[in-house]
Amino acid sequence: xxxxxxxxLTISPSNASQLRAFVLQLAVQGKLTASWRAQVxxxxxxxxxxxxIMQEKEQxxxxxxxxxxxxxxxxxxxxxxxxxxxxxxxxxxxxxxxWGAGATPSRGNSLFYDxxxxxxxxxxxxxxxxxYPSEEKITELAMKKVSLRLNKPGDVLIAMYxxxxxxxxxxxxxxxxxxxxxxxxxxxxxxSEFLLLLLNAFxxxxxxxxxxxxxxxxxxEKIRNTPVPLVSSNEQVEILFRVTQLMKSIDxxxxxxxxxxxxxxxxxxxxxxxxxxxxNVEATDISWxxxxxxxxxxxxxxxxxxxxxxxxxxxxxxxxxxQGWRRKNRGIESAGVLLEKLREEKAKLITRDxxxxxxLLPPIKAADVPxxxxxxxxxxxxxxxxxxxxxxxxxxxxxxxxxxxxxxxPLVQTGDISSAKYNGGLVTTHNSEYNEFGLSQSMMWEKGxxxxxxxxxxxxxxxxxxxxxFPDSIVGFTSLSGENTSKYVQYFIExxxxxxxxxxxxxxxxxxxLGILNGLIFPLPPLLxxxxxxxxxxxxxxxxxxxxxDVIQLEQEADQLMRAIxxxxxxxxxxxxxxxxxxxxxx
Numbered sequence: 001x002x003x004x005x006x007x008x009l010t011i012s013p014s015n016a017s018q019l020r021a022f023v024l025q026l027a028v029q030g031k032l033t034a035s036w037r038a039q040v041x042x043x044x045x046x047x048x049x050x051x052x053i054m055q056e057k058e059q060x061x062x063x064x065x066x067x068x069x070x071x072x073x074x075x076x077x078x079x080x081x082x083x084x085x086x087x088x089x090x091x092x093x094x095x096x097x098x099w100g101a102g103a104t105p106s107r108g109n110s111l112f113y114d115x116x117x118x119x120x121x122x123x124x125x126x127x128x129x130x131x132y133p134s135e136e137k138i139t140e141l142a143m144k145k146v147s148l149r150l151n152k153p154g155d156v157l158i159a160m161y162x163x164x165x166x167x168x169x170x171x172x173x174x175x176x177x178x179x180x181x182x183x184x185x186x187x188x189x190x191x192s193e194f195l196l197l198l199l200n201a202f203x204x205x206x207x208x209x210x211x212x213x214x215x216x217x218x219x220x221e222k223i224r225n226t227p228v229p230l231v232s233s234n235e236q237v238e239i240l241f242r243v244t245q246l247m248k249s250i251d252x253x254x255x256x257x258x259x260x261x262x263x264x265x266x267x268x269x270x271x272x273x274x275x276x277x278x279x280n281v282e283a284t285d286i287s288w289x290x291x292x293x294x295x296x297x298x299x300x301x302x303x304x305x306x307x308x309x310x311x312x313x314x315x316x317x318x319x320x321x322x323q324g325w326r327r328k329n330r331g332i333e334s335a336g337v338l339l340e341k342l343r344e345e346k347a348k349l350i351t352r353d354x355x356x357x358x359x360l361l362p363p364i365k366a367a368d369v370p371x372x373x374x375x376x377x378x379x380x381x382x383x384x385x386x387x388x389x390x391x392x393x394x395x396x397x398x399x400x401x402x403x404x405x406x407x408x409x410p411l412v413q414t415g416d417i418s419s420a421k422y423n424g425g426l427v428t429t430h431n432s433e434y435n436e437f438g439l440s441q442s443m444m445w446e447k448g449x450x451x452x453x454x455x456x457x458x459x460x461x462x463x464x465x466x467x468x469x470f471p472d473s474i475v476g477f478t479s480l481s482g483e484n485t486s487k488y489v490q491y492f493i494e495x496x497x498x499x500x501x502x503x504x505x506x507x508x509x510x511x512x513x514l515g516i517l518n519g520l521i522f523p524l525p526p527l528l529x530x531x532x533x534x535x536x537x538x539x540x541x542x543x544x545x546x547x548x549x550d551v552i553q554l555e556q557e558a559d560q561l562m563r564a565i566x567x568x569x570x571x572x573x574x575x576x577x578x579x580x581x582x583x584x585x586x587x
Contacts, residue, residue, distance in 0.1 A: 012332055015441065016254035023246045024201035028229055030085040032242045037085060044232035046089030049189045053095060056188040066098050072225060079227045083248035083346050094224030096195060097184040100149040101160070101220045102177030102510040105142040115139030115503050118175030121169060122159035125181070127200060130157070131172035138176070148176040150182045154192045158182050158199050158206070161217045165210045170196045181218050194236040197243060198228055206391055221554070305548045312540050313491045317523050319374035325532045326374060335524040336379040338481065342385055358383050361519050377525050382492075383518035385485060387478040390454075390514050392473035396539070407433030410468040414453045417474060418464025425490070427451060427462040434469055442469040450477040450486045452493055455511035459497040460506055461490045475517055484530040491537065492522060 008084075026032045037043060053347045062067040072092045080090055093099075102119075105112035118134040143150065151157070151171055159167040161180040170192055177183060185197050199206075199345065205226060210216040231239070313322040321572075365378050373379065395403055411432040420427045434442060447467050453460040455473035463486070470476070479485040500517075504510040525533065 003031055013552045016250050017256075019250050020247060021201075021204075023243060023250070025199065026285065027243050028198065028201045029082055030088060030229075030231070032246075033235055033238050034085070036238050037087070043087045043235060045087050046091075046230040046232070049232055050089065050095065050230060052189055053187045060098070060187075065391055069094075075227055087231050087235075090227055091230045092224060093184075093198075093226050093228050093269050095187075096190050096198075096228070096230075097156075097186040099182055099184045099220055099224055100178055101182045103148055104178045105138055105146045105148075109142075112138055112142035112145070115142065117143060118173055120157065120169075120175050120177045121160060121182060122164040122178070122180040125157055125159050125164065125167040125169040125269070127168050128170065129172055132393040133173065143176065146373065149183065149313050150174060150176055153183070154186070156186065156192055156195045156199065157183050158184075158223065160219065160223070165216050165218060166199075168196055168199045170205075175466055179274055182223055185516070189233045191233070191240070194238050197240065202226065206400065213546050237317055245358075254270055264486050266483070275309075275511070296414075296584070300437055301552055302548060305544055305551065307539065309544055310495070312544075313539065315497045316491050316537060317487075317495050318371060319377055319523070319525065321536055322525075322529055322532050323374070326376065331529070332376065332528050333440045334376045338527050339378055339380055339384060342480050346384075352552045355387060356427040359515070359518065370521075374525055375411050376529070377523055380522055380524050381518065382520040382522040385522060385524060386489065387476075388514060388517055389476055389478075391445070391470035391474045391476065393440045395438070398471070403434055403438035403441065404432055407435045407438060409434040409439045410466060411438070411442070412451070412464065412468045412470045412474070414456045414460070414473050417453050417462045418457045418460045420451075421460075424461055426465045428465040429466075430468065436477045437562060439469065442471070444469055445476050446478075448483065450479075450490055452477060452517065454513065458512055459493055459500045462495050463490075473511070475514060481527055484527070486527065487537075488530050489522075491533075492520075496520065545568055 030037075057066060063067050072094045075092070084090065107113075113136065114137050117138050117140065119136050119138045120130070120134045121136075124130075124135060138148075138506075142148065152174060153172050155171045157169040157171065157177060159165055159180060160182055164180070171183075174187060179205070184195060186192055187270050206218050207216070208217045209222050209226070256361070312321070319326075346358070347354070350357050350428060361381050361383070364381070369379050403432050410430045411434050412427055412430050413432070414428045416427050416431075419429055423429075444467055449464045451462050453472060453473060453476045454475055477486060477489055500512055501510070503512045503516050
């Protein structure tokens with residue numbers, strides 16, 4: 001069943017990593033070489049190989065090359081993860097070689113660094129051959145003072161800390177390591193390549209051993225005590241050959257899948273670029289009909305649907321989505337008339353001390369506008385079409401309990417705004433609530449306010465689903481001409497997001513200021529056209545939602561098929577306990 005579906009399984013690049021893990025599992029359980037064993041007589045027994053290993057170890061200890069260590073405890077039945085072929089035996093990783101961890105020479109001593117000796121850190125391991133120099137090098141003095149182990153070509157490395165836990169490498173150069181890496185020199189009858197294969201196959205085991213702490217980690221002793229199958233040197237060669245051939249096939253099919261996806265994405269991007277730059281309504285309508293009729297051919301991945309959504313909004317702010325409607329509705333009130341009414345409304349609010357006067361911004365010049373607008377539209381500043389104000393959070397520190405004890409006023413944060421895109425653009429979540437004192441340090445915004453983030457995730461948007469407070473990392477937009485304007489402003493912010501991110505300084509905390517939003521050059525449509533825009537975008541986005549839901553369902557079904565095929569292939573595996581290696585785990 002597996003061979004029949006091998007090509008199909010690698011259609012998705014994400015499946016390739018699962019297949020690699022599955023191949024490694026078959027390898028260490030002896031499944032890949034069952035036919036080879038049936039044809040090869042007099043295979044060395046694992047016990048005989050282990051005796052040879054022990055003899056070499058004693059010789060190395062006598063010569064002072066290895067230190068004598070406390071004997072590893074015998075294996076218990078509970079540690080036997082699965083049945084092995086007749087000639088194989090269970091042992092521990094500690095019996096297969098000489099294991100040693102590294103260290104970090106004092107950073108305060110400049111004489112320890114910028115030497116000639118490779119000093120590898122866990123992030124430099126690549127799960128394969130390491131024939132390159134280290135990022136940093138240390139001196140002979142550091143080796144001597146810190147008593148570091150000098151690893152030789154053929155030694156195998158494994159990372160023990162953090163996100164890199166279980167990562168491996170086979171050295172082809174001399175070098176030492178920091179304390180986050182453990183190295184092993186294989187003993188008699190154990191090839192470096194086979195030890196690397198074993199460590200890669202048992203990656204899930206090491207990750208599980210390191211789980212549970214704030215900083216996941218394993219230790220040299222945990223690695224040495226991990227049970228592992230021991231197989232003859234001849235069969236190691238055969239296993240490596242078969243794994244290499246299978247991995248090569250997976251690599252080739254994965255590459256084909258990636259190339260196919262890349263070509264399709266280039267086609268989608270090119271098509272959407274052409275779509276958003278068509279010269280007239282007839283061409284736009286024809287192109288949109290073509291895209292709609294070929295939705296499942298063009299947009300069969302979530303990423304391509306995201307590109308489609310963005311292309312639709314680019315059409316919106318250029319006035320191209322409503323070209324046909326304008327042609328049938330000539331003579332409507334222009335955006336210029338609307339803008340004058342908005343200015344008058346603002347002037348009244350300023351006179352009544354309801355709002356502060358806007359900062360004076362320079363007039364918009366012809367060289368400032370990015371593209372030509374349709375007849376009846378007008379360029380203005382974003383501050384002219386509504387009220388933009390930052391949220392308030394005066395009190396320091398902002399997590400002071402006296403702001404929240406017995407709280408009842410919702411406090412919406414930037415993360416809640418970012419999550420709105422998963423809820424139809426509506427903000428309905430919050431983790432904190434202000435009390436009366438907290439509210440006095442902030443302010444309450446009305447349900448329906450358009451929120452725009454200006455820190456952390458810049459230019460994320462969402463509409464408040466209820467009255468709520470928010471901090472000064474969020475800007476609230478209040479329309480002076482109705483909710484359709486607020487929706488249209490949201491579309492504009494989505495299209496402008498990448499430009500706004502470029503305004504952010506290169507600091508750890510990305511942010512922009514209110515003045516940048518106020519000064520944005522904004523393409524204002526007539527009020528009646530705004531209504532048409534919002535209705536049309538809603539209809540198209542609903543189609544995108546349905547399409548995206550179908551794509552996600554298809555991906556889930558493909559993943560379920562992948563798992564079913566792998567499990568079917570493993571049915572012949574009669575395990576004593578649960579398999580030590582998870583065949584579905586992504587490497």
